[in-house]
Amino acid sequence: MADRTITLLIVDDHPVVRDGLRGMFASDPGFSVLGEAAGGVEGVELALHLDPDVILMDLRMPAGSGVEAIAELTRRGARAKVLVLTTYDTDSDTIPAIEAGATGYLLKDAPRDELFTAVRAAAEGRTVLSPAVVSRLVGAVRNPATPTVEVLSAREREVLELVAKGTSNREIARELFISEATVKTHLTHLYRKLGVKDRAAAVAVAYDRGILG
Amino acid sequence: MADRTITLLIVDDHPVVRDGLRGMFASDPGFSVLGEAAGGVEGVELALHLDPDVILMDLRMPAGSGVEAIAELTRRGARAKVLVLTTYDTDSDTIPAIEAGATGYLLKDAPRDELFTAVRAAAEGRTVLSPAVVSRLVGAVRNPATPTVEVLSAREREVLELVAKGTSNREIARELFISEATVKTHLTHLYRKLGVKDRAAAVAVAYDRGILG
DNA sequence: CGCGCCATCAGCCGATCGGCTGATGCTCCT
DNA sequence: AGGAGCATCAGCCGATCGGCTGATGGCGCG
Numbered sequence: 339m340a341d342r343t344i345t346l347l348i349v350d351d352h353p354v355v356r357d358g359l360r361g362m363f364a365s366d367p368g369f370s371v372l373g374e375a376a377g378g379v380e381g382v383e384l385a386l387h388l389d390p391d392v393i394l395m396d397l398r399m400p401a402g403s404g405v406e407a408i409a410e411l412t413r414r415g416a417r418a419k420v421l422v423l424t425t426y427d428t429d430s431d432t433i434p435a436i437e438a439g440a441t442g443y444l445l446k447d448a449p450r451d452e453l454f455t456a457v458r459a460a461a462e463g464r465t466v467l468s469p470a471v472v473s474r475l476v477g478a479v480r481n482p483a484t485p486t487v488e489v490l491s492a493r494e495r496e497v498l499e500l501v502a503k504g505t506s507n508r509e510i511a512r513e514l515f516i517s518e519a520t521v522k523t524h525l526t527h528l529y530r531k532l533g534v535k536d537r538a539a540a541v542a543v544a545y546d547r548g549i550l551g
Numbered sequence: 552m553a554d555r556t557i558t559l560l561i562v563d564d565h566p567v568v569r570d571g572l573r574g575m576f577a578s579d580p581g582f583s584v585l586g587e588a589a590g591g592v593e594g595v596e597l598a599l600h601l602d603p604d605v606i607l608m609d610l611r612m613p614a615g616s617g618v619e620a621i622a623e624l625t626r627r628g629a630r631a632k633v634l635v636l637t638t639y640d641t642d643s644d645t646i647p648a649i650e651a652g653a654t655g656y657l658l659k660d661a662p663r664d665e666l667f668t669a670v671r672a673a674a675e676g677r678t679v680l681s682p683a684v685v686s687r688l689v690g691a692v693r694n695p696a697t698p699t700v701e702v703l704s705a706r707e708r709e710v711l712e713l714v715a716k717g718t719s720n721r722e723i724a725r726e727l728f729i730s731e732a733t734v735k736t737h738l739t740h741l742y743r744k745l746g747v748k749d750r751a752a753a754v755a756v757a758y759d760r761g762i763l764g
Numbered sequence: 765c766g767c768g769c770c771a772t773c774a775g776c777c778g779a780t781c782g783g784c785t786g787a788t789g790c791t792c793c794t
Numbered sequence: 795a796g797g798a799g800c801a802t803c804a805g806c807c808g809a810t811c812g813g814c815t816g817a818t819g820g821c822g823c824g
Binding site: 706729730732737749 | 799800801802803804805810
């Protein structure tokens with residue numbers, strides 16, 4: 339089954355990107371684009387109806403996030419392999435996406451050849467990752483400095499959100515109806531969890547990991 | 552000169568997007584894509600050689616920012632109208648881009664019809680803005696709380712980057728071979744420019760505006 | 765019924781920050 | 795020539811932060 343036509347579904351919120359991908363694959367008879375969706379929810383529906391071999395999926399979309407869509411498809415036992423195609427390599431979504439069941443992870447900067455190869459590989463169930471993503475993953479594994487990525491408690495996130503707005507500890511205390519001492523405790527805890535030593539760095543890490551923003 | 556073929560130059564770092572745009576315009580005989588560039592610097596060069604009617608320009612690119620490219624073209628008196636085509640409406644670049652001389656500002660989410668109309672309008676020198684951008688502009692004008700969205704200097708950005716890493720003023724001073732007093736001056740300035748009052752909020756705003764991250 | 769995690773609070777203290785005022789030299793644009 | 799913007803530096807001072815130590819009560823899990 340190596341060289342049959344590979345059927346595709348494109349899920350991306352940008353018409354331009356959808357067109358670009360559709361055009362690329364139209365030029366090669368080895369591929370056939372079955373449909374397009376502009377969001378994760380629609381993407382899941384279409385995937386179940388059209389049963390494509392491979393789904394090209396953006397991650398950040400207004401109408402249903404990519405990671406959720408992938409998880410949903412995995413949960414429903416969809417046959418399609420999901421190839422994540424995103425703009426950001428800085429992304430905290432890399433690992434979640436792969437955990438959710440993505441077969442590959444490419445950046446949109448990838449040249450078309452790489453894209454074609456990746457889709458064929460994905461169709462065969464092989465994992466494909468951008469070099470940038472690979473090094474990121476290796477780094478994450480080799481460096482357990484991110485000890486299972488500790489999760490902030492709800493209260494800690496609340497405090498962090500206020501910190502990002504430039505709120506002082508005293509003001510945060512008033513805002514949350516707790517004492518300033520408690521605010522400081524929460525801060526100390528979330529600094530430890532995020533591996534930082536001050537509020538500015540905490541905000542930066544939070545943005546990088548998608549906790550804020 | 553209303554209905555002659557409109558010549559285009561595409562400047563975007565993503566091959567997929569370039570292909571998508573090229574494909575779109577290829578389907579309409581009223582347009583002719585003269586060339587593509589992957590970055591601002593290359594874009595300026597090509598624009599000067601090819602002399603297109605309209606340049607479709609992304610803003611955030613690794614090889615030469617869009618705003619700089621637009622400013623450069625304006626300064627050199629290029630004939631081409633620049634139509635900014637970007638992913639973000641959250642963007643702090645909107646106003647700088649228009650100030651730099653962009654004729655229009657569209658989001659990539661725009662349907663193709665809107666895109667075509669916009670390019671024709673731009674070719675005639677008319678200003679075209681996405682509805683989302685318009686409301687943003689109106690807000691910016693009506694609310695002078697954002698005093699022309701000042702741009703950070705290179706040095707200020709350097710300081711801010713270190714701040715986001717949790718670096719103290721003293722350490723920043725050592726790192727940049729300047730005195731702590733100077734670091735504080737830079738900070739005070741960038742706080743004012745970003746409209747914040749401490750480093751944590753500065754980092755947050757910087758992420759929101761794409762200055763960091 | 766402990767153990768862990770969370771949320772809450774207290775006091776102390778040195779370190780750091782941010783505002784204020786004021787100054788110099790450089791470059792770019794007009 | 796002059797002004798605007800940038801980068802550099804200084805000193806002063808009150809406000810804020812972050813670390814440390816330690817404590818209480820609630821909740822879920824085995």
